Amino acid sequence: MSSIVVTGADLAQQALDLLKDYEIVYAGKTPTEADLVALCGAHDPVAMIVRYGKVGAAVMDAAPSLKVISKHGSGTDTIDKAAAQARDIEVVAAVGANAAAVAEQALALLLACAKSVVPLDARMHAGHWDKATHKSLELGGRTIGLVGLGAIGLRFARMADALGMRVIGFDPFAKDLPAYVKSVDLETVWRESDAISLHCPLTDDNRGMLNANTLGWCKRGVIVVNTARGGLVDEAALLAAVRSGQVMAAGLDSFAVEPMTAGHPFQGQERIVLSPHIGGVTSDAYVNMGVGAAKNLLAVLACQPALANT
Structure with missing residues (x-):
């Protein structure tokens, strides 16, 4: 079963239902680059859902099967988009979800x-x-x-x-x-x-x-x-x-x-x-962002049927 790394400690159940065909691996609430590199090295995810922490070239290189990085929200400044583009990794965001x-x-x-x-x-x-x-x-x-x-x-x-x-x-x-x-x-x-x-x-x-x-x-x-x-x-x-x-x-x-x-x-x-960067943190937005992130990564992986079903 292919895996998805979530740079957080949880994900809305509605999002998990959409991702039921994948192993979900959580990085915790405050993942460091070293944490993410280790997780990617151990699980080689096909996708990542980014909630907390930064995702740069080192993390991407630790996951050779990575095809898509999906932001749990709208701001993608914590993702090195140039590094992703150089590795043919698509970056998507749940725009408007929060x-x-x-x-x-x-x-x-x-x-x-x-x-x-x-x-x-x-x-x-x-x-x-x-x-x-x-x-x-x-x-x-x-x-x-x-x-x-x-x-x-x-x-x-x-x-x-x-x-x-x-x-x-x-x-x-x-x-x-x-x-x-x-x-x-x-x-x-x-x-x-x-x-x-x-x-x-x-x-x-x-x-x-x-x-x-x-x-x-x-x-x-x-x-x-x-x-x-x-x-x-x-x-x-x-x-x-x-x-x-x-x-x-x-x-x-x-x-x-x-x-x-x-x-x-x-x-x-x-x-x-x-306030501690909680503008987008409501129970409704939590669901909307999780579902949006899940749908976005599934749309990208749909173009990789062999990976999505392994």
Whole structure:
């Protein structure tokens, strides 16, 4: 029986049902490259489902029968796609499977920032009543700038439109946008937005796109939300902008280095709301991503009937 390595500790039962003709090998919640190389060497999988960790050339070389790497989600930046292409290994992603979950997390972070949910909660629990001194930000009528208008970005755009926000966005690949989304260039996003939300994949071209320079172009008091990839943001520049007041607040679900460790400079910052990259982690998205990853790899393996049935 051919095997499939899952770089995680589990997979939705609905996905396992689709993969019943294969041996499923789990790598655990925090697999290292050495772990994956060892597993691939022992099982020579025909496919991998990537949940956690990185898959590079060394892992691929340890699995000579590997035909497809399927992402449990939409972001494939943890997979060395150039190495995969050089080895005729197809890389596929469950695009849109967690769109609702991530868009809702982005909205939660936006509202938490605008309404000072976290600091007010802490003050209340400490026995304070700040009604006479606190003013929150009203989002209706303000401009939200989106970077990335794929499944997640457009879902979030619909929510922002429902709040009465003006929605502008940059995405060179987006087509047939809804009437409530105005397509603009990236500089316009920085300059005109009262809040900015990132929904694009991480590439070599956009790494650190939100930096001291681009933050300086923004309106003073802008809100920044990132539920995409931590590498899109220059974290030191964002921290400085929050401390100076250039950024009113930031809501972050992804970080340059994950997991975040004790002593990170974002920790303890009242106007930075943090969540541990769980935007796409809901019970529904877990099933959708697992089923999507399974269907995608089976579609590729369908072109390899001899391998699929060995």
